Amino acid sequence: MTPASTWSTAQAMNPTAPRLQWEQLPTAVRAAVQERAGEVRRAETISAGLNTAFTARLHTDTGLVFAKGTHSARAAAQRREAFINPHAYPIAPRLLWEIDIAGWHVLGFEHLEGRPADLSPHSTDLPAVAALLAHLTELPPPPTGCRRIEDRWADAAEQIASDPALLAGDHLLHTDLNPNNIIITEHGARLVDWTWPTLGAPWIDTACTALWLIAEGHPPVTAETWAASNPTWTTATPQALDTFTAVNAALWTEIAANDPRPWKLRMRDAATTWAQYRARS
Known part of the structure; x- marks a missing residue:
């Protein structure tokens, strides 16, 4: 649900x-x-x-x-x-x-003049967020200094017997696409709080945003349809998306167990909902 x-x-x-x-x-x-x-x-x-x-x-x-x-x-x-x-x-x-x-x-x-993005259903911010994510995939990565997503999420992948190499790539990722980090300005959306720069597959930040869409009320099918507007989404195999959703369900389950604040419980539920949807598809 x-x-x-x-x-x-x-x-x-x-x-x-x-x-x-x-x-x-x-x-x-x-x-x-x-x-x-x-x-x-x-x-x-x-x-x-x-x-x-x-x-x-x-x-x-x-x-x-x-x-x-x-x-x-x-x-x-x-x-x-x-x-x-x-x-x-x-x-x-x-x-x-x-x-x-x-x-x-x-x-x-x-200083940015703007406000946090609204990722709820029917939000008028969603096209600007999609444009931001498309631009994000074009950033050249630094030669050093970033962890790789398959290393960052290796423990969670091991818990669910998934292969984190399916998430690997050389694109610069943000990975914390919560709406407070996406600032809507008159010139478009900007992305703040780059505390976890990571290298991985180009579609992962779009998937991270789709998870937040689900947490804000979108059904998984709608979140995936929105994500598919990003050209890099076609590079994600079904197995890779299954791994992403299962890993995030494991991550957020652990996070919520250690600190059961309401928003973390909501993220756990969203991640679990998406993983279950993909398992049934």
Whole structure:
């Protein structure tokens, strides 16, 4: 059964701890930011997102900047995002500066005027999201620095006796296509939060997005029909799609078991629903 769409999965994604305010950052960190961005006249804390201790829209002498930061000891994901940014631009907003000082790692990006994508049925954002995914498949991958999808998902594939090599490829992938990471602007959709850059088959990010469509209320058949508008979808064999859905059902089942927040339970149900649909097809 398709998960009920009485509430948005993406809107339920909130950090487990309150975000720090600009004024709560160490003095040395705030000084380093202002050396690069100009004096901060006002800071608006952003609550969306999950993995950073500080996220804010900074109003500076040089304009708006989106800033995110976390403790340096836990900044591996942010460092990956900084590394991949030259390869992901212009789909990703441009990284303006990177700071590592006083135990804090902070990134400053060009500010995007926009809003998170709506992936629910009948959303008018879906064509822009499809165009984004088509553009994404054209990005040249970096020669080093990215894990491969068959390695990242090897444990889950082993649990279900599937071959992760069916997902292999040399295309740059984002893999976290939740609607909060897809920003709809007047110039089209952009993709933020590149903390898991990965190499794999070109259709995988479209499949990751299709999974979110199911979580937001689309039946699997509708999600697959939408995904088929991406030219790379034809390169996915039925066996590869079966592996993708089974692996994601295993991944989200484990994630929800370890942290049963409502949105993770919804993702588990969506992934399971899609895997079961493919098993019956």
